[in-house]
Amino acid sequence: MKVLVAVKRVVDYNVKVRVKSDGSDVDIVNVKMSMNPFDEIAVEEAVRLKEKGTINEIVAVSLGSKAAQDTLRQALALGADRAIHIESEESPESLTVAKALKHVVSEEKPDLVILGKQAIDDDCNQVGQMLAALLDWPQGTFISALDLVGDKVKVAREIDGGLEEIELTLPAIITTDLRLNTPRYATLPNIMKAKQKPLSQISLDSIGIDSKRHLKVVKVSEPPLRQGGKKVSDISEIVEQIRRVI
Amino acid sequence: MRVLIIAEQDGQSVKVATLHTITAGLAISTDLDVVICGHNIDSLASNIAQTKGVKKVIQIDGLALSHQIAEAYEKAILTIASEYTHILAPATTFGKNLLPRIAAKLDVMQISDVIKVASPTVFERPIYAGNVLMTVESQDKQQVMTVRPTAFDKADMGGSANIEKRAFTDKITTSSFIKLEESKSERPELASARIVVSGGRGVGSKENFHIIDELADSLGAAVGASRAAVDAGYVPNDYQVGQTGKVVAPELYIAVGISGAIQHLAGMKESKTIIAINKDPDAPIFQIADYGFVGDLFEVVPQLTQSFKK
Numbered sequence: 001m002k003v004l005v006a007v008k009r010v011v012d013y014n015v016k017v018r019v020k021s022d023g024s025d026v027d028i029v030n031v032k033m034s035m036n037p038f039d040e041i042a043v044e045e046a047v048r049l050k051e052k053g054t055i056n057e058i059v060a061v062s063l064g065s066k067a068a069q070d071t072l073r074q075a076l077a078l079g080a081d082r083a084i085h086i087e088s089e090e091s092p093e094s095l096t097v098a099k100a101l102k103h104v105v106s107e108e109k110p111d112l113v114i115l116g117k118q119a120i121d122d123d124c125n126q127v128g129q130m131l132a133a134l135l136d137w138p139q140g141t142f143i144s145a146l147d148l149v150g151d152k153v154k155v156a157r158e159i160d161g162g163l164e165e166i167e168l169t170l171p172a173i174i175t176t177d178l179r180l181n182t183p184r185y186a187t188l189p190n191i192m193k194a195k196q197k198p199l200s201q202i203s204l205d206s207i208g209i210d211s212k213r214h215l216k217v218v219k220v221s222e223p224p225l226r227q228g229g230k231k232v233s234d235i236s237e238i239v240e241q242i243r244r245v246i
Numbered sequence: 247m248r249v250l251i252i253a254e255q256d257g258q259s260v261k262v263a264t265l266h267t268i269t270a271g272l273a274i275s276t277d278l279d280v281v282i283c284g285h286n287i288d289s290l291a292s293n294i295a296q297t298k299g300v301k302k303v304i305q306i307d308g309l310a311l312s313h314q315i316a317e318a319y320e321k322a323i324l325t326i327a328s329e330y331t332h333i334l335a336p337a338t339t340f341g342k343n344l345l346p347r348i349a350a351k352l353d354v355m356q357i358s359d360v361i362k363v364a365s366p367t368v369f370e371r372p373i374y375a376g377n378v379l380m381t382v383e384s385q386d387k388q389q390v391m392t393v394r395p396t397a398f399d400k401a402d403m404g405g406s407a408n409i410e411k412r413a414f415t416d417k418i419t420t421s422s423f424i425k426l427e428e429s430k431s432e433r434p435e436l437a438s439a440r441i442v443v444s445g446g447r448g449v450g451s452k453e454n455f456h457i458i459d460e461l462a463d464s465l466g467a468a469v470g471a472s473r474a475a476v477d478a479g480y481v482p483n484d485y486q487v488g489q490t491g492k493v494v495a496p497e498l499y500i501a502v503g504i505s506g507a508i509q510h511l512a513g514m515k516e517s518k519t520i521i522a523i524n525k526d527p528d529a530p531i532f533q534i535a536d537y538g539f540v541g542d543l544f545e546v547v548p549q550l551t552q553s554f555k556k
Binding site: 011013014016017019026093094095098117118120121122123124125126127128129130131132133134137138139141142144154157158159160161162163164165166167168169172177178179213214215216217218219220221222223226227229230231232233235237238239241242244245246 | 256314315316317320338339340342343344345346347348349350351353354355356357358359368372373374375376377378379380381382383384385386419420421422423424425426427428429437440441465466473476477482483484489490492497498500508509515519520521522523527532533534535536537538539540541546549550553554
């Protein structure tokens, strides 16, 4: 069986981003970039399935500028077998990503596609679901457990009221939640080996995907600042504040 | 302009997030219908029909809609989607799971987690864990969006919309429901509670978490948690407040033993009043807390509980 894993290069989760003074965009020049944390979990899950012998090939794919190749090399160092870079503008919209991934799926014919549930920059939480719709495949979103048996995959989904278990017939799309696994670190020998692994390149235009934007950014701004708090040393002040509300 | 709201229900009742979403919809147009999908949901449909401002409730009933399987809901809603310029669902796990499928089938971009309607095509939403607000103008023929429930008031009751029933007979064979492990609680629902008491890593263990529960019960509050507390197994996943968990905006949020990472603040910084209890005076939570108490939570929290216990 083959797994396709989609990864995105995003601003590192520890960085507090700033808005450009003209309000046109977020300033990410010279900011530390990393693989989206949910995608690390997706790669880790694919690698674990391979270690169990359930699957035999992991293909990592990313859309974005040339720099997206760093993220793909990281996926390769973590255990992906080969990578596909779809060259596009820096941060294409979810629908464009889903269409590009649909193209890769039709070429690669994976049994399972694993994606993160959301990217921590745009916080959209859309691509996996859109890809599933475009392919008419079943989806298991926000999963915290997965069991692959025969041509079915059983998943536990983290939903608002608790945990839901559903079973999907392969091929299927799944998106990872934080509690699916704890990703490993790439070791130096594996980082070296990753440089030799195949990384192919295509462009959005060459696969005939229209990347026109559906949403025009009018402006970006900082949210209103909260008034800095005051520290109290007497617990009765806290009690008094709580009493005001109840 | 015609607005369609996708109602969320759990078999027992219509989820309150639906009412918040209706308010967002009414800010776009007063020509507003609600669709409710499920199986044997007559009473739920008549409940939502009593919401003020709703013109019509479309009740789609089918065995395949008994559980919230996105593939079935997608097909059911696509039967009516072309009649609307705007399709809205709450930004709950239900809405997030379903709506991008519908958007992709309509070949439009979805706008996630809308917090403000500036015009029928211009919307504001948070990005980067709520550290940045982005205003976007949709160029699409239809606008498909999830709405952050805490950013809009609950719609009022007092309406009497007509109910139009439709049958859904499709079968979904590629996805099947197995079971639901509900987190049962007598407490108010986290996302809509007036008061939330949350515990973090500082609580130390699953056993210790009862002191958070007891304070919450003495206040009639809901219980939340930071990611650290969930990961450490102190409480179930659906207690998590933050960028990747639930977003809450109660009147009072009491953060206990929570340092205040960016990802946690994303889920609670719109709370009206924030009280933080932490032994580390440099914890980032104190920068946004209205009232901060530096001290040992194991001493302070039981004292607070005592003060409010009747």
